[in-house]
Amino acid sequence: MSSSPCVPETAGPAPWASQAALSRGRRRPEPPAPTRNDFQRDRDRIIHSSAFRRLVYKTQVFINHEGDLFRTRLTHSLEVAQLGRSIARSLRLDEDLVETIALAHDLGHTPFGHAGQDALDECMAPWGGFEHNLQSLRVVDRLEQRYPEWDGLNLCFETREGILKRCPVPLATAMEQQEPGGVGRRFLDGTQPSLEAQLTNLADEIAYNAHDLDDGVRSGLITLEQARAVPLVDRHCQEALEAHPGLAAMPPRRLLAETIRRMLSAQVYDVIGASQAALGAAQPADAWAARQCRGLIGFSDAMRHDSAALKRFLFAALYRHPQVNDSTARARRIVADLFAAYMADPALLPPEFRREADVARGVADYIAGMTDRYARREHQRLTGQQLFLEGA
Template identity: 50%
Template sequence: MAAPYACDPGDSRGRQYPEALSTFRSAFQRDRDRIIHSSAFRRLKHKTQVFVEHEGDYYRTRLTHTIEVAQVARTLAGALGLNEELAEAVALAHDLGHPPFGHTGEDALEALMAPYGGFDHNAQALRIVTRLERHYADFDGLNLTWETLEGIAKHNGPVHPPYSYAMAEVNDAYDLELGTHASAEAQVAAIADDVAYNHHDLHDGLRAGLFTEADLMELPVTGPAFAEVDALHPGLDPMRRRHEALRRIFGVMVEDVIAVARNRLEGLRPSCAQDIREMDGPIIRFSKPLFQNLKAIKGFLFTRMYRAPSVVVERQRVTGVVNDLFPLFLRDPSLLPEEWQRDVAQATDETALARVVLDYVAGMTDRFALQEHARLIG
């Protein structure tokens, strides 16, 4: 049974372009399905998390990460009586706006777009689902519900001015109440993102040989997890030992979030979804002790993985790719594909043209960006 503070698809604030109701699917189910069938979602298959997409078949891509986030979001939403379809839709859309090469590509585009209204991947995701997906006869974008758009915009918390141009543009059309918190479902999607990447970055870092299980024995949460496995299964095969420990770490995070949320919901007693939005802090979060422990793990990962020498070298290389491509297209937009020339023709000044170039470059996959760089620049 749904909790009173869950978002009800029957009470949705609706879509920008009214549509007939589906016979079999709720409004949030339709949002989820449209996101899965979008071109931007398919491109996540060849966009990186930490490692560039071609470096190994076992490392996470944006797509596998997104699927893991959606799974955790559904688990959390179900345990808390929230709407699982809305939580899943926001989770599936949360990384649509990421450019090629992960946070490295995002950093490069932020710098390049600074004179033209900025770049933010959440705002870019909104631009994709409201403008850049062009498949339907009656509208640009996916025509998602207000609740899903709100979740994409502010699942990480309220958004305060100054807004990037893309965020301002979407908010002008939909009034997403950016100064408030998002629904509990969107907050679930946000913390599911934390759970997923804390887990899989440990896994990918181990597989890449950037650190060892012995290193993790020295950290909170990870050390006790490996110790528990060793006590229960002495002499276990190393790969099974790794998996058993990592799944315990996963479980610790999920169970902590559920326990904290249940306790806060019981104490605050929100009577509707809007009560969640108007609270002075997020309702879905880690306990303070676990948050501090995860902070220590993130600090370890920052040093040993995100800034590992081999990763830094690759970051420099792919930053160069983005820094070459963006100004090249800005100087000569005729190099953009034919289907982008309509947008080029409608650009009234350099800022508008830069935004068209951004939409194109941000939509590239890792492999396509590398191929285009080799073709155009060598």
């Protein structure tokens, strides 16, 4: 198994780590909490949000009713948070900020995973499209309604910036006009997000590659033998068999679990080692200086190549599998039908989503907030059609 990189014993955060005490603050000033720093407070607000609870019934790859053991957006977010905190601890970055961004990064995801997002994006094309990272920011800035003084969760700049993974220049320009120097600025001036945000993005990639492989094999749509065509999988599967010869005679589930465990460890150690080297060479003076540098958090070249190969395999063998394609087509139809129904009669929307000045965006907000099962049931109620059988 790959050896772990050297972890510095120096106590305290690295000079280039984000610090809650130096946060750029909230859009609406609030007095500090007596027992929590600002990043911890953001995390708690996210965990208690309605959008976070709905993630338990939102798809990762498989539609929610297809099995109780497959990943959902909630379990995926928890796995990203765990991986992110582990890496942040070794790099002496702010663990609380990493965890907070990880727990929030999928809050804006539609029902039915990427199928739902793609369908809603097509529906919203005449009104600026739909993208789940932008929607996640919209959720925490506006759609959550928990406080008497404001809409949204009023999160710190650093949390909001980390949630906004990508943003087209025209929209970033509009955001900059509304919030000068805000979360849209970096898409215009070419600077980077915090190191913690970059780390969370990479932890997200590590988690979904490994765990989509796990779910894919568990589902029976792909096999471990097929996946061994990918060097990263084959290498760690072979290491597992050599370290534990008895695995070959055990149920295949154990070999898969040990292979994925080793893959995860190898990728985590690789990120730590490569990032330590890059940070040690660059020596940014502080967190803001680190934003002027590229490539400080990432894989080694070899691991980046291996990770890309795994992603290509999953795309071809799992995400484009005929059974997944069939579910995807049904899911896209549900989203498109719901959008058409609400646009034709906005009175069908709950009152808080009826916006005379922007009907389409209100419809998109409502659909994006649905869980898989609620979208299925609402579609059946409005159309009389049952595209997915419960428990099928």
